[in-house]
Amino acid sequence: MIFKELGLIAPLLKAVEKQNYTEPTAIQEKAIPPILEGRDILASAQTGTGKTAGFTLPLLQILSQSEPLRRRPIRALVLTPTRELAAQVHESIRTYGEFLNLRSTVIFGGVNAKPQIATLQNGVDILVATPGRLLDLHSQRIFSLAKVEFFVLDEADRMLDMGFARDVNKILKLLPAKRQNLLFSATFSKEIKNLANVFLQHPVTVEATPENTTVEKIVQKAYHVAKIDKTELLIKLINDDNWKQILIFTRTKSGANRLGKKLNKRGVVAAEIHGDKSQNARVKALDNFKKGAVRALVATDVAARGLDIPLLPYVVNFELPNIPEDYVHRIGRTGRAGANGVAVSLVDHSEMAYLRDIEKLLKHNIPLKVLEGFEPGEATEEDLKPAKKSFQRNQKAPANKNNNRRQPARSKVSSRDSK
Numbered sequence: 042m043i044f045k046e047l048g049l050i051a052p053l054l055k056a057v058e059k060q061n062y063t064e065p066t067a068i069q070e071k072a073i074p075p076i077l078e079g080r081d082i083l084a085s086a087q088t089g090t091g092k093t094a095g096f097t098l099p100l101l102q103i104l105s106q107s108e109p110l111r112r113r114p115i116r117a118l119v120l121t122p123t124r125e126l127a128a129q130v131h132e133s134i135r136t137y138g139e140f141l142n143l144r145s146t147v148i149f150g151g152v153n154a155k156p157q158i159a160t161l162q163n164g165v166d167i168l169v170a171t172p173g174r175l176l177d178l179h180s181q182r183i184f185s186l187a188k189v190e191f192f193v194l195d196e197a198d199r200m201l202d203m204g205f206a207r208d209v210n211k212i213l214k215l216l217p218a219k220r221q222n223l224l225f226s227a228t229f230s231k232e233i234k235n236l237a238n239v240f241l242q243h244p245v246t247v248e249a250t251p252e253n254t255t256v257e258k259i260v261q262k263a264y265h266v267a268k269i270d271k272t273e274l275l276i277k278l279i280n281d282d283n284w285k286q287i288l289i290f291t292r293t294k295s296g297a298n299r300l301g302k303k304l305n306k307r308g309v310v311a312a313e314i315h316g317d318k319s320q321n322a323r324v325k326a327l328d329n330f331k332k333g334a335v336r337a338l339v340a341t342d343v344a345a346r347g348l349d350i351p352l353l354p355y356v357v358n359f360e361l362p363n364i365p366e367d368y369v370h371r372i373g374r375t376g377r378a379g380a381n382g383v384a385v386s387l388v389d390h391s392e393m394a395y396l397r398d399i400e401k402l403l404k405h406n407i408p409l410k411v412l413e414g415f416e417p418g419e420a421t422e423e424d425l426k427p428a429k430k431s432f433q434r435n436q437k438a439p440a441n442k443n444n445n446r447r448q449p450a451r452s453k454v455s456s457r458d459s460k
């Protein structure tokens with residue numbers, strides 16, 4: 042299929058051509074036609090599937106087909122959970138909307154609100170926002186949402202994981218009843234389905250990849266290794282295979298800092314990206330990573346959400362996530378839009394229960410290898426502590442039987458240090 046067959050107008054086809062996209066991705070093929078017909082959409086799509094263009098292209102088309110209203114009230118609202126994702130969605134809107142007469146802007150917290158206010162007061166057709174800053178500026182009557190015709194909730198699962206459910210509900214109440222709604226989510230818990238029922242009207246369901254399965258082109262490897270040997274093993278893997286651009290995940294912010302420091306000491310230029318870093322520091326780290334000035338980007342799950350790094354070759358799980366769905370998100374950072382990728386997990390004794398949870402979710406095993414010189418040795422009592430915890434957790438709420446299992450598991454960690 043080619044883009045023209047999706048019914049897109051010439052200025053959008055020109056913009057797509059400029060990006061050298063030869064054909065639509067699966068989600069674009071499935072989502073664009075019903076969105077253009079004005080339908081609500083419930084889309085299951087991970088980052089890396091081309092979902093942003095999947096909603097941005099038809100959104101731009103629909104808005105461009107009527108004359109801009111006087112004073113340009115906001116006609117489309119895109120809500121995202123993180124600042125990075127907000128910035129990237131806005132960038133996509135600018136890229137694909139280059140040949141159209143539409144104005145857009147992005148607002149998020151952690152930066153000075155004044156320039157955002159000034160842009161909003163000039164009038165914009167499309168607003169991309171994170172919930173906190175949106176509600177903050179709305180309560181100051183900087184803008185109105187009364188003319189919104191088009192509402193996109195992007196990465197809805199992450200939005201709920203980050204505790205934005207109440208904010209999302211508040212924002213829904215600020216929108217006019219008659220509007221088109223799109224909901225994108227990588228996973229579909231009971232909570233997401235409930236949320237979808239609240240605001241989608243007879244939605245068309247579209248899926249890019251089957252629920253909770255990883256992109257087939259990603260090669261998944263796992264090494265069983267002692268906790269204290271993980272850094273050495275990582276450095277060996279990086280050097281032996283001359284890995285150039287590596288995204289590394291840790292479970293905690295402090296873990297990301299520690300690993301970043303160690304890698305830099307050992308000559309692997311690394312930067313960290315997590316919730317304690319300022320917006321400027323995150324943007325700088327990401328830019329340097331994209332340029333190749335930083336070889337390893339060490340990230341926590343929340344901070345990495347929505348990072349747009351095309352053709353990322355390697356993702357490393359320095360620590361396995363305690364939420365199996367996060368593994369799917371993490372490795373979705375590689376093998377993007379059709380390219381091959383490698384996801385490597387370093388698994389110590391204490392994480393074996395996490396690995397089993399992940400395999401259960403994926404419905405396949407991840408081969409666990411031991412590398413010579415990095416044998417994990419016997420598990421100590423200390424090693425097994427978190428594994429026992431995970432086991433108890435599963436006993437209380439067996440996997441796949443109770444979706445609420447995710448919430449307590451997460452809050453246990455996030456109250457300490459997970460964002």
Ligand code: AMP
Pocket residue numbers: 061062063064065066069087088089090091092093094349350351377378
């Ligand atoms: P997303 O899933 O929206 O984060 O997009 C992932 C990456 O795929 C981005 O770098 C896009 O620029 C790229 N992309 C989007 N659509 C296409 C397409 N049709 N062909 C090739 N790459 C694409």
